[in-house]
Amino acid sequence: MYSTDLRTDQEKKSADPQVLDDAKLWDTFQSRIDNGDVIEAKDDMPEKYRQTLIRQISQHAHSEIVGQLPEGNWVTRAPTLKRKLILLAKIQDEAGHGLYLYSAAETLGRSRDDMVADLLSGKAKYSTIFNYPTPTWADIGTIGWLVDGAAVTNQIPLCRCSYGPYARAMVRVCKEESFHQRQGYEIVTVLAQGTLAQKALAQDSLNRFWWPSLMMFGPSDSASTHSSQNMKWKIKRHSNDELRQRFVDATVPQAEFLGLSIPDADMRWNEERGSYDHGEINWDEFWAVIKDGGICGKDRIRARRAAAKDGQWVRAAAHAYAQKQETKERVA
Numbered sequence: 001m002y003s004t005d006l007r008t009d010q011e012k013k014s015a016d017p018q019v020l021d022d023a024k025l026w027d028t029f030q031s032r033i034d035n036g037d038v039i040e041a042k043d044d045m046p047e048k049y050r051q052t053l054i055r056q057i058s059q060h061a062h063s064e065i066v067g068q069l070p071e072g073n074w075v076t077r078a079p080t081l082k083r084k085l086i087l088l089a090k091i092q093d094e095a096g097h098g099l100y101l102y103s104a105a106e107t108l109g110r111s112r113d114d115m116v117a118d119l120l121s122g123k124a125k126y127s128t129i130f131n132y133p134t135p136t137w138a139d140i141g142t143i144g145w146l147v148d149g150a151a152v153t154n155q156i157p158l159c160r161c162s163y164g165p166y167a168r169a170m171v172r173v174c175k176e177e178s179f180h181q182r183q184g185y186e187i188v189t190v191l192a193q194g195t196l197a198q199k200a201l202a203q204d205s206l207n208r209f210w211w212p213s214l215m216m217f218g219p220s221d222s223a224s225t226h227s228s229q230n231m232k233w234k235i236k237r238h239s240n241d242e243l244r245q246r247f248v249d250a251t252v253p254q255a256e257f258l259g260l261s262i263p264d265a266d267m268r269w270n271e272e273r274g275s276y277d278h279g280e281i282n283w284d285e286f287w288a289v290i291k292d293g294g295i296c297g298k299d300r301i302r303a304r305r306a307a308a309k310d311g312q313w314v315r316a317a318a319h320a321y322a323q324k325q326e327t328k329e330r331v332a
């Protein structure tokens with residue numbers, strides 16, 4: 001795996017996976033998947049499998065990177081030094097997740113520079129959740145509790161994804177996201193058990209983040225374009241609606257324990273299904289945030305463009321250093 005694209009042309013060439021397009025080879029590939037084989041970077045794979053992984057892994061990486069911004073908004077205003085340290089460490093973890101994920105995607109033959117260029121040009125997607133604002137400290141608790149909670153529900157099955165480099169990256173990511181979820185729930189617990197004003201802050205944040213968190217699992221199964229093929233390839237192990245339901249069932253009792261109300265008048269326990277029924281998600285809002293960036297989309301991209309520009313000299317220095325080392329090694 002490569003953390004930055006510092007490979008020589010020869011190395012890049014040898015890392016390119018073989019592409020499978022012939023029908024017979026597709027069958028062979030599918031048999032490997034059905035057998036539970038793990039696909040590695042240099043294995044033969046259908047071009048569509050490779051492209052779909054680049055799409056999903058790079059979107060996931062962009063989400064981790066853009067996902068630092070709503071929380072970064074609170075680093076200078078965290079209520080105590082301890083909270084500031086925890087928040088800084090969490091944000092740093094998200095940067096690390098982005099790094100593993102870009103590295104995993106690079107094993108499929110797309111450079112990190114190209115993936116980042118797609119993000120900065122607005123071509124690539126990232127999770128809609130990060131286009132919602134974080135105006136109060138309670139939002140930092142809610143992001144940990146709900147956003148990391150939804151992320152970990154979605155990502156635990158990805159630890160068994162058929163593509164090895166992605167699956168392995170997910171193991172560590174999930175451990176860290178679980179910890180993030182608990183730190184967020186602890187922030188919300190302190191607020192919910194605090195003064196009436198603090199509890200109101202926690203409730204207001206839950207009201208704003210509940211529905212966008214449910215949207216993190218993607219469109220309903222009937223509208224999901226990739227689910228069926230991706231489940232066949234064992235990239236996805238469960239459908240969007242299955243994972244969303246799992247998240248709802250785990251989270252509603254957590255809200256009840258805190259004395260907070262889920263902002264859904266139709267939420268009720270369904271004895272027969274052994275699950276909660278929930279109200280209809282506003283899919284118009286979901287697609288509008290994807291298309292237009294919602295409240296914060298323009299700011300998020302502006303911030304990432306500024307970071308790319310300000311960090312250009314660091315990348316140039318790293319390249320120059322790598323080239324110098326390579327020349328030294330060739331001479332030695």
Ligand code: FAQ
Pocket residue numbers: 055056059060061063064067068094125126127128129143147148151154155215216217218219223224225226227230236240290
């Ligand atoms: N936002 O056919 P499907 C995190 C797009 S990480 C934007 O169902 P698929 C950590 C989808 O790309 C959060 N777009 O797609 C953190 C597709 O568009 P395309 C990110 C979305 O891939 C926490 C179209 O809709 N996690 O939170 C969204 O089978 C706290 C049709 O959808 C991952 O990326 C959305 N919510 O299933 C960081 C996990 N949903 O490409 C900081 C890995 C769908 O055809 C702080 N990804 N779309 O133009 C996945 O599991 C899947 O890609 C899904 C979507 C489940 C997200």
